[in-house]
Amino acid sequence: MIKETFLHDKHVQLGAKMVDFAGWCMPVQYTSIIEEHKTVREKVGLFDVSHMGEVFVSGKDAIEFLNKLVPQNIEKLNYEKAVYCQLPNNKGGLIDDLIIYKLGILEYLVICNASRIDEDLNWMVRNSKNFDVKIDNRSHEFSLLAVQGPLADTLLRTMGLTTQQESFTIKIAKIAGVKVFISRTGYTGEDGYEILVENRHSEYLWDKILEDGKKFSIKPIGLGARDTLRLEAALHLYGNDLDENTTPVEAGLSWSIPKDKETDYNGKHVIIEQIKNGTSKKLVGLKMLDKAIARHGYEVYKNGGKIGIVTSGGPSPVLGTNIALAYVKNNKEICAGTVVQVMIREKLHDAEIVKRPFVEKRNKIRL
Amino acid sequence: MSITEKILCSKSHEFLLDNGDNTFTIGLTDYAVEQLGDIVFLELPETSTEFKKGETFATVESVKAASEIYMPVSGKILEINEDAVNSPEILNEDSYEKGWLVKIEATGDVQAEQGDLLEYEDYKEELE
Numbered sequence: 116m117i118k119e120t121f122l123h124d125k126h127v128q129l130g131a132k133m134v135d136f137a138g139w140c141m142p143v144q145y146t147s148i149i150e151e152h153k154t155v156r157e158k159v160g161l162f163d164v165s166h167m168g169e170v171f172v173s174g175k176d177a178i179e180f181l182n183k184l185v186p187q188n189i190e191k192l193n194y195e196k197a198v199y200c201q202l203p204n205n206k207g208g209l210i211d212d213l214i215i216y217k218l219g220i221l222e223y224l225v226i227c228n229a230s231r232i233d234e235d236l237n238w239m240v241r242n243s244k245n246f247d248v249k250i251d252n253r254s255h256e257f258s259l260l261a262v263q264g265p266l267a268d269t270l271l272r273t274m275g276l277t278t279q280q281e282s283f284t285i286k287i288a289k290i291a292g293v294k295v296f297i298s299r300t301g302y303t304g305e306d307g308y309e310i311l312v313e314n315r316h317s318e319y320l321w322d323k324i325l326e327d328g329k330k331f332s333i334k335p336i337g338l339g340a341r342d343t344l345r346l347e348a349a350l351h352l353y354g355n356d357l358d359e360n361t362t363p364v365e366a367g368l369s370w371s372i373p374k375d376k377e378t379d380y381n382g383k384h385v386i387i388e389q390i391k392n393g394t395s396k397k398l399v400g401l402k403m404l405d406k407a408i409a410r411h412g413y414e415v416y417k418n419g420g421k422i423g424i425v426t427s428g429g430p431s432p433v434l435g436t437n438i439a440l441a442y443v444k445n446n447k448e449i450c451a452g453t454v455v456q457v458m459i460r461e462k463l464h465d466a467e468i469v470k471r472p473f474v475e476k477r478n479k480i481r482l
Numbered sequence: 483m484s485i486t487e488k489i490l491c492s493k494s495h496e497f498l499l500d501n502g503d504n505t506f507t508i509g510l511t512d513y514a515v516e517q518l519g520d521i522v523f524l525e526l527p528e529t530s531t532e533f534k535k536g537e538t539f540a541t542v543e544s545v546k547a548a549s550e551i552y553m554p555v556s557g558k559i560l561e562i563n564e565d566a567v568n569s570p571e572i573l574n575e576d577s578y579e580k581g582w583l584v585k586i587e588a589t590g591d592v593q594a595e596q597g598d599l600l601e602y603e604d605y606k607e608e609l610e
Contacts, residue, residue, distance in 0.1 A: 132519070148545040149520045339519065339546055408523055408543050430522045430545055437523075460525070460541060460548075 120165035121258050121314045122321050129335055136338055137230035139166040144337040151340035152432040155303055156474075159264035160336035161324050164302075166229035168254040169311065170236065173222040176246035181215065181223060183242060183380050186363065186372040192217045197283040197298055199371055202227075202235060207362040207385030211235050212353055214300060216285045224285070224296070224311075226259075228353045242381070258317035262324060263307030263344075265477065266331040271297075271308060274327050282306075282478055291323045302341060304348025304476040346438060347431050349400055349471035355411055356398065356426045356440050364389035365442065367398040367471070396423065397445040400473055401457070402438055404465040409439035409457040416456040416463060422449060425457060431473055438473045439466070485578045490554070490599035493608070497578065498554040498599060501585070505560060506592075509582040510542065510551065513609060515573050518544040524570040526562040526583060533557065535595050540583055542573070555595040557586030 118139045126133060131142035142163065144151060154160050172181060181189040185200040192198050194217050202210040211231040216224040227235045232254060239250050262271060271290060278286040278297065285298035296311035312320050325333060342352070351357050357366055362385060364372075369390055403409060409428035414421055428439030439457070443449050451470050456463035489497040495514035499507040515521060523543035533539045533553045540551040562584050566572055573581035588595075600608065 132517075143546070144519055147520050149522075343545060406523055407525075408548065410548060 118166070120163055121317045122163045122165065125318060125321055126163065126335075131335070131337060134338070137166060137228075139229055141166060142335070142337040144339045145335050148337070148339035148343060149430075149432045151334055151336045152343050154332070154334045155264045155305055155336055155340065155344055156433055157265070158332045158334075159262060159266040159270055159307075159328060160334055160340070161321070161328065162261040162263065162336050162341060163258070163321070164261050164309070164341075165258040165317070167259050168225075168227040168229060168232035168235065168252065169257050169259070170225040170227060170232075170239070171218075171222065171251040171253055172225055172239075172248060173219075173251070174246070174248040175221065176248050177221045177223055179378070180243060180246040180248045181225075182376075182378050183246075184239065185213070185215070186376065186380055186383070186386055187215070188373050188376045189215065189223070190378075191373075194219070195284050195286060197285055197300060199283075201357075201363045201368060201371070202238065203363065203380070203382030203386065204238075204359060205381050207364075207382035207389070208359040209353070209357045209361055209363060209366070210238050210359060212351060212357055214298075216298060218285070218296075230354055256314060257311050258314050260310045260312065260317070260321060260324065261301055261303075261307060262310065263301045263303045263305050263336075265306060266333075267305070267307040270324070270328050270331050270333065274323065291320060291327070293320050295320075301478060302348075302350055303344040304350065304472060304474060304478060305344070306478050343429055343432060346427055346429055346440070347433055347472065347474040348476055349440065349473060351440075352427055361442075362386060362389055362394070365394045365396050365398065394445050396442045398426075398471075399441055399443055399449070400438065400469045400471040401425070401428075401441050401455070401466040402434075402436055402469045402473070403457070404454070404467060406437070407457070407459045407464040408437045409441070409459065409464075409466065414458045415441050415443055415466075416458060417449065417453070422455065433474050440471075443468075486602040489578070489602055490596060491602055491605035492552070492554045492599055494552050496551060496554045497602075498596070499578075499582075504588060506555065506557065506586050506588060507582050508554060508584050508586060510573060510577045511605070512577055513606070515577045515581070518542065518549065520545050521570045521573045524567050524573070524583075526567055527559050529559045529562060531559050532589060533559075535590060542570070551583065553586075554599055555586075555588055555592050556590030557588050559584050560587055561585040
């Protein structure tokens with residue numbers, strides 16, 4: 116049985132093309148992916164991402180419990196702050212990637228990928244045996260709206276937002292009179308907010324944001340543009356670029372892992388060993404040198420030998436070229452500037468390894 | 483007579499237009515391009531290549547994915563639409579007159595091969 120968000124009727128009324136995504140009926144586009152993409156880069160866009168999971172973790176051992184689950188140091192996470200985390204298995208492979216928010220002294224919000232909620236919950240419950248902790252999946256109670264783009268902050272201020280928030284912070288606030296959790300996070304590489312709202316208010320808030328956003332040329336944005344936006348920002352997509360056989364070190368996420376975390380966590384021995392001694396594969400960005408498009412699963416070659424595989428790829432509307440993320444052999448001869456080939460329909464097409472992100476991120480808001 | 487009254491459509495969403503001189507124009511239906519969304523890349527075959535009915539002769543890529551395009555009848559490629567290769571977005575504007583893909587000379591029993599193609603009205607009805 117395919118699930119619908121509380122905004123399903125709104126999407127249909129807006130003429131969205133609906134697709135099955137991780138068991139959810141979601142809008143992939145309203146008008147045009149490229150147009151929607153540019154709207155988010157230049158103005159402001161509104162996304163329904165209510166399919167994502169919200170798990171509340173609380174109790175006496177909440178910190179110790181979360182610290183066992185993720186490589187990040189939850190003890191150091193301050194009130195109203197957020198941290199990008201991974202959920203490794205015992206071999207360091209990733210069950211999911213998450214954002215964890217600190218809502219109270221012993222209360223945390225974990226946002227997980229729609230496709231992984233069940234796996235995440237199973238894993239959490241299995242790991243909770245020796246901890247005094249409550250794991251509360253409240254995904255069905257909340258809608259999640261993302262307001263993203265350079266005008267997102269200005270728009271929400273006209274709707275009554277008064278909080279001063281730097282990036283990766285969460286507050287309780289009122290927008291158009293509705294009480295929400297609002298965090299300055301997103302999945303586009305732009306400045307913006309994600310708004311967690313009770314389902315009963317979601318349709319009102321959706322309409323109101325589109326209405327008040329008119330003067331900022333707001334558009335509703337589907338999952339198609341969400342994917343091209345995150346790809347330009349080189350943000351990983353679970354299931355494409357991350358999976359249970361890929362460690363965060365291989366995925367280029369070592370920057371997010373503290374080297375001095377003393378407590379043990381699942382997969383720590385593998386992750387720390389890889390940070391010290393390196394990995395056999397690494398994630399790189401590719402820029403195609405002709406018009407061909409590398410897609411998930413295509414093979415990467417150098418000097419006639421296979422060196423890796425593309426995990427995400429598509430057009431970059433901002434750059435006007437085609438880009439991709441790929442896992443390749445980790446050696447010094449394969450680095451930024453190296454020209455490799457991608458096998459596309461039985462022909463090799465040149466691509467250059469480039470630095471990530473492909474498009475400069477503009478979401479580093481400091482007050 | 484509008485173009486949709488003259489074409490035949492395949493279930494895989496190609497159209498075939500009889501030019502009346504044993505040549506045919508092939509392209510994608512308006513339904514196909516609408517379903518694909520923004521078209522960003524088009525790969526067409528070399529002229530004088532021959533394909534049998536049902537064979538893949540071209541690839542079209544939308545932002546999301548690559549799709550193969552199949553020959554509605556057997557034929558030899560006489561001409562490809564260079565404008566469509568250079569600006570694939572014209573398929574989204576008009577896939578019939580501006581955004582056609584190839585012109586072919588039929589090489590098989592074209593009457594028999596057209597047997598499973600539908601007139602536009604019937605094709606649209608099938609989709610519903």
